[in-house]
Amino acid sequence: MxxxxxxxxxxxxxxxxxxxxxxxxLEIREGEIFGLLGPNGAGKSTTMNMICSLxxxxxxxxxxxxxxxxxxxxxxxxxxxxxxxxxxxYGNLKAxxxxxxxxxLYGIKGQALKDAIDESLEFVKLSDKRNAFAKTFSGGMKxxxxxxxxxxxxxxxxxxxxxxxxxxxxxxxxILESIKAxxxxxxxxxxxxxxxxxxxxxxxxxxxxDNGKIIAIGTKNELKDMVRKNRDEDIxxxxxxxxxxxxxxxxxxxx
Amino acid sequence: MSRIFILTKNYLKLIFRAKSxxxxxxxxxxxxxxxxxxxxxxxxxxxxxxxxxxxxxxxxDDSRYSAVEEFLKExxxxxxxxxxxxxxxxxxxxxxxxxxxxxxxxxxxxYSIKGRSNDEIDARIVQYVLYNVDHMMNxxxxxxxIASDKIEAREQADADTYYTIVQTVYFSSLCSIFLCxxxxxxxKQNIGIRFRSSTAGGAHIYLSKLLACTLTAWLTMALVTxxxxxxxxxxxxxxxxxxxxxxxxxxxxxxxxxxxxxxxxDNPAAAIGFLFMVLWFSGYAGGTFETYMLSSMSQSVKELxxxxxxxxxxxxxxxxxxxxxxxxxxxVLTVMSAVSIVLGMFITSxxxxx
Ligand SMILES: Nc1ncnc2c1ncn2[C@@H]1O[C@H](COP(=O)(O)OP(=O)(O)OP(=O)(O)O)[C@@H](O)[C@H]1O
Ligand SMILES: [Mg+2]
Numbered sequence: 001m002x003x004x005x006x007x008x009x010x011x012x013x014x015x016x017x018x019x020x021x022x023x024x025x026l027e028i029r030e031g032e033i034f035g036l037l038g039p040n041g042a043g044k045s046t047t048m049n050m051i052c053s054l055x056x057x058x059x060x061x062x063x064x065x066x067x068x069x070x071x072x073x074x075x076x077x078x079x080x081x082x083x084x085x086x087x088x089x090y091g092n093l094k095a096x097x098x099x100x101x102x103x104x105l106y107g108i109k110g111q112a113l114k115d116a117i118d119e120s121l122e123f124v125k126l127s128d129k130r131n132a133f134a135k136t137f138s139g140g141m142k143x144x145x146x147x148x149x150x151x152x153x154x155x156x157x158x159x160x161x162x163x164x165x166x167x168x169x170x171x172x173x174x175i176l177e178s179i180k181a182x183x184x185x186x187x188x189x190x191x192x193x194x195x196x197x198x199x200x201x202x203x204x205x206x207x208x209x210d211n212g213k214i215i216a217i218g219t220k221n222e223l224k225d226m227v228r229k230n231r232d233e234d235i236x237x238x239x240x241x242x243x244x245x246x247x248x249x250x251x252x253x254x255x
Numbered sequence: 256m257s258r259i260f261i262l263t264k265n266y267l268k269l270i271f272r273a274k275s276x277x278x279x280x281x282x283x284x285x286x287x288x289x290x291x292x293x294x295x296x297x298x299x300x301x302x303x304x305x306x307x308x309x310x311x312x313x314x315x316d317d318s319r320y321s322a323v324e325e326f327l328k329e330x331x332x333x334x335x336x337x338x339x340x341x342x343x344x345x346x347x348x349x350x351x352x353x354x355x356x357x358x359x360x361x362x363x364x365x366y367s368i369k370g371r372s373n374d375e376i377d378a379r380i381v382q383y384v385l386y387n388v389d390h391m392m393n394x395x396x397x398x399x400x401i402a403s404d405k406i407e408a409r410e411q412a413d414a415d416t417y418y419t420i421v422q423t424v425y426f427s428s429l430c431s432i433f434l435c436x437x438x439x440x441x442x443k444q445n446i447g448i449r450f451r452s453s454t455a456g457g458a459h460i461y462l463s464k465l466l467a468c469t470l471t472a473w474l475t476m477a478l479v480t481x482x483x484x485x486x487x488x489x490x491x492x493x494x495x496x497x498x499x500x501x502x503x504x505x506x507x508x509x510x511x512x513x514x515x516x517x518x519x520x521d522n523p524a525a526a527i528g529f530l531f532m533v534l535w536f537s538g539y540a541g542g543t544f545e546t547y548m549l550s551s552m553s554q555s556v557k558e559l560x561x562x563x564x565x566x567x568x569x570x571x572x573x574x575x576x577x578x579x580x581x582x583x584x585x586x587v588l589t590v591m592s593a594v595s596i597v598l599g600m601f602i603t604s605x606x607x608x609x
Contacts, residue, residue, distance in 0.1 A: 052452045074454065082452045088445040092272050093265060101265045105453035109257035149449065 003030040004066070005157055005188045006051065011060035013046050013212075020046050022212035024060070028190065028205075033183050035203030036192040037237070043212040044192040045085050048161050051190075052082045064157065078106055081155030081187075085162045087146050091135030095126050095145055098134055103152025116152040124148045124178060140171030147175070151182075158182055159190045164198060176202050196237040208241060215244050258455055262463035263470075266437050270471050273436050277475065280433075284426045284479045292418040309337040311355035313344060318361040320388070327388055359385075416573055417546060420492075421566045423480050425543045427506045428534050428562060430472030431513020437464055438523050447606075457604025465511055465596065472506045493572035501584060505565050508588040509534075511595035518602050542566045561587050 006028035013021040021043040028034045038044050049055040051062060053069055053076070062069040064076045089098045099117045108116055121127045124144035129137070134145055143163055150158070160179060164172040180202055183189050193199050199206055200220055207217040216223055220237065227243045228235050271277065310331055314321050331338050339355065346358035346369045358369045366385065441447065450460055480502075492498040513530050520526035538544060540552055541562030557563045564584040571578035578584075 054448060054451050077452065077454045080452065082448070084445065084448045086445045086448075088448045090265075090269065090440055090444060090446065092269050092440060097265055097268065100261060102449050102453070104258055104261035105449065105455040105459075107258060107454060109261070113261075 004028070005030050005032075005064065006034075006190070007061075007063040008047075008051075009061040009063070011047070011050065011062065012058045013043070013050060013055065014058045019058075020212050021050070021057075024212070024214060026207060026214060026217060028188065030188050031183070031186075032205055033179065033189040033191060033203045035199040035206040036190065036209055037194065037196065037199050037206055037241070038192075038209035039194055042194075042209045044209060045161055046212075047209075048082070048159050048190070048192060052080055052159065053077065054082075078153055079156045081150040081153070081158045083147050083150045083158070083160045083163055085165070087142050089134045089142065089145055089149060092133065094131050094133055095121060095137075095148075096130040098145060099148050099152055102149040106153035108153055113152075116154070120148040120151040123151060123182070125174065140167040140174075143167055143171065143175065147178070156187060157190070158187045161192050162194070163191075164193070164195065172198070196241075200237055206237070208244060210245050216240070258459045259463045259466065262455075262459060263466045266463060266467035267470065269440060270433055270436050270467060276433075276436060277471075281475055281478050281482070284475075285482050288419065288422040288426065288479070288483060291422055292415060308357075309339065309355045310357050310359065311339050311341050311344065311346065311349055312359040312361065313341050314361045315363070317363060318366075319364050320361045320366065323388055327385075330388060417570055419483055420569045420573060421541075421543045421562075423476065423483070423502070424505060424562060424565050424569065425534075425538050426479060427472070427476050427502060428509040428537070429513075429531070430475065430506055431468060431510045431517070431530065432527060433471045433475075434464060434468045434510070434514055434517050435523050435527060437467070438517050438526075442521070442523070458600050461514075461596075461600045461603040465514060465599070468514070469507050469510050472510055473503060476502065476506060492569070493574065493576045497581070498569055498572055501565060501568060501588070504585070504588045504592070508561070508591040508595070511592050511599060515595050515599050515602075518599055518606070536560070537562045561591055564588075 004027050006026075008024050008026050011021055011024040012019055024047060036044050036047070046055065050057050051064070051069075053073055065079055067076050069076060090101070093101065096117050099120050100113065103113060103116050103120070117130075118127070121130050124147050126141065126144055126148060129141065134142065137145060147160075147163060158179070163175055163179075167175075176198060179189055179191065191199065191203060203220070205217070205219055206223060208215045208223070216226060218226075223237065223240050224235055225231075227240045314324055320327065328338050341349070341358075344358070346355075346360070349355045349358060350369065360367050360369075513534075516526040516530040517523060520529065537560040539560075540556050541547065541560035541564075542557070543562060543566070547557060547563060547567060564580055564587045568578045568580040568584040571580060
């Protein structure tokens, strides 16, 4: 029981009476790479923002590491590393300065801070670019720096919100590998995406989300079992999504 | 503490990496101040060196000034004025016929001055001389109370000194513009997300911005005033330590005040536009463009402007070496800083910076 890292219970977020996240309940256990799969506008980022206390839920409960976000925010925040969907780095600061600044926000200083900078940059393979300005980076490098900035305080739960949007396949593979590596080192990971293959490749459990609701949840094989007639049938998550929602995921995402 | 230190350090890097902005600010400030000072100089000179100036006066026997009549006459003549004594004259008629410019009636313990309404400057020069005499007599006899409206006439800073001081003060009040460099970068680059998901508090975020901007402004204004003093004018700051202290405090007060606008408005351009309007009014009322001695604005309007207290104190310190406004000036600046900082920190805690 106490290995539950995230517990959402009847989570609702409404904008102008429209429920963008609509009664979400789920549990994520320690050591998982949990995938949240859904088309644009499904409510993935909104859910992540509520988990990180960036947004107040309209209703429902969020428990992280056994703490309630409403009452124990201070204890929760150092445990989370949030990699936002939109880049959040200073173009006019060097790579190491970005990591320094954002790591120091957690009260880390001195030698521990220096080590954290080195490790974070090494983790995303930007050590050789530590003295370059972030504004001179390619899209992929910026994404990697964006990740490094959330690692310095050694969080136990990493939340990646579409970290591979708009970058080349090499950088994408690199990022996916890093996520697996971080997970091996002990971090629990939440990974949101609208790319099936990515989710299929790295996630241990997947929730399919549409219109603010979770339609199905399970390992990729469990999800496929919901749809296929016999075990040997080879179908993709794409087809699972199509069958469960009656919509094509790609229709949303590529336009 | 370490958070504020590291944040401040990085904000300073952000500000100083916008080199062009800094250079333009310093050079721009120098050029504008030199130009303005020159223009005002010419204006003030024209106003001062008018045509012949004639004073008529009537001295009652019981006037306490009768003892110093000769001394007074000398004083006026030293200022280049012609002095004529009258008895039972009709001052209004004399002034109307342009026989005299100003009439002084010495009666008992006091005197009254009449002048052509458009000759306020001349009337003030007269007051100035009288004030000096008062002052001297006061020193000798120790019993004459000087009404505060007469004190006003005593500063006769020359144009260079006056305008260099008030322009320095005015530019100091505009220094929160440096904060734009930080706020624009943060808004454009979604940095607020990181602040809000971290354990840093509003105080960390607020104070480091305030510190970075205040330090930058101190340095910039030191360069600007240094430049003015070295190359352009011979500025006499009265009581240098006090004056410099006031300037530093002025910058802190106005940076924290300007920062409020940047915190409240989500759009930095709107914030700066609105702020500069307020500061322009403050300068207008406080003697930045028109000397506060000659300004026709009512005293209560002037006193709405924090710049009035600063200008007046610095000018009086420069001319007289002391100022009755010093206490009020320090108080206005301290209250302004304290209120702005408390409010700014509070709002930043609510919105966490960006
Ligand atoms: N501040 C807001 N006000 C009103 N509606 C909002 C607001 N923020 C998000 N929404 C709406 O909520 C819905 C879900 O948005 P969200 O960003 O969570 O989707 P997402 O699943 O992350 O999509 P994407 O794949 O495009 O990132 C969208 O329809 C969006 O328009
Ligand atoms: Mg999103």
